[in-house]
Amino acid sequence: MSFDNENIHDAAAILASGTALAGAQKSPISDGVPFVVVPDGYKVEHIFEREANPARAIGVVKLRDAASFVTYFNRQKRAESLIYASLDPAKILGVIDDHRAAEAEFENEDGANWRAYRVEFAVPASREWKTWTAKDRQALDQLTFAELVEDNLPDIVTPDGSTMLSIALNFEASKEGNFVSASRLQDGSTTFVWKEDINATGNKIAMPSQITLKIPVFENGSAYPIEARIKYRVKDGTLKIWYELVRPHKVLELAFREIWSQIEDQTGLKILLGSPE
Template sequence: MQELISQADGLGHALEVGAAIGDAKEVGLGSYAVVPQGYDLRSLEKFEASPMRKSGAVTLEDAASFIRYFNLHAIESSQIYGRINPPMFVGVLDDHGGDYPGWKEHLVKYACPFSIEWKEWSSKDKTGMSQEQFAEFIERNLPDIVEPPGADMLEISRSLQAKKKVNFSSGLRLANGQQELTYEEEIQGTSAKGKLQIPETFKIGIQVLEGGAPYAIECRLRYRIKDATLVMWYELVRPHKILEDAVNDVWSTIEQQTTRLIYRGSI
């Protein structure tokens, strides 16, 4: 008798499973089936030849690639969102339409990567350095300096390196825009005074964004004399406006080549 009950239970379970699985059903754009263990509804999309709709996020490295990808996949409701600082553009290719919702799951992003030169100069902005450190920094980045001429800045750099064992006493701003530093140097047991002139400002010409236009950026040269030791640094003049201008240039290019007005914001 027990064996017959067991067989009946097994048959009943098999019938339940068969009824639960049944045939695949069409729901919306996809196929679904009910499976046992709670009778969950499972999508069969992964068994199709291709997905039912586009999705995923792509991050691109330049504005031209962002524009090409957006234009390739854009539909009527596609939108672009952008911000200035930190710079970022996000294209939502399946965004909401005016009278219908979108999935917002197919995205293309462009983070406007900074150039190596911008990262180098902005990272040391307002950072005090010993005269030797400052001289090495200037010599390492000499190709970026456009005013005064590179040869003049190289001479200043080497003068700073040569005078690293002297005692600086004072500084004076000259009428020609130069700054004159007075120092004392021991030469064969004799103390001798000398003067070193450095510019009050200099200019660099660098790209702000990778692949972007170069910008002329003014830098103010600063120094402090403490305990006869010279500390030097530079200050970029209004770097936030330089960055804003560089990103606005990309902003205009994207709007023109995608024919979409960019929303100022993020997603």
């Protein structure tokens, strides 16, 4: 087979075209990420490290309090940025590059955006909230109940601390005894009677029918009052005692709304209830 000048010129053009493809190309689409086409199937390989800066901001920034969320979101927000909130679990999510408002005057312009740059505040529950909700409606022996009261005495505002400490100490003293009766008084409190042996004089412990806690729901958040009804069962000389928090979900909602309002005020945006998918 012979080659003339025209064949040689065509071959050179083909080789030049191949060489051009082998070099880094600027992507024509909006993310602008450069790429090269390499041999062995000529697949596309993106070359992120060739540019001094990323073509666009992506990632999720995770923060631990509302003040940090506001500071970061305000630093990065754009006209299209939005904030979402969900309560179960409690979370505030800011989407910096959310979809833009559709532009009716431009054909095929629906405002689509990447939604890939986010700032997240997964609102953490306080230790006090986790402690009291973990034991809610769990039947405890008197010693375990007494230890719970002693360890968390500052959380109880009604009755006062000295009264609750006295109750806890009496429960601890009764650990070797048998409970023989429980009677409810006119004021709603309950008197437990226990004996160390069958011939001993009965010892009495007065327990209110309800206590009031005042605890923060979220880390570094405001403290809220929450009622807890005291329940008990005496059987075969054994006392089981527990508490039932009264509508804790409403206290949770109230605390979350406070954080919600703080973020709205400090970012100047109305938060949307829900989450982007």
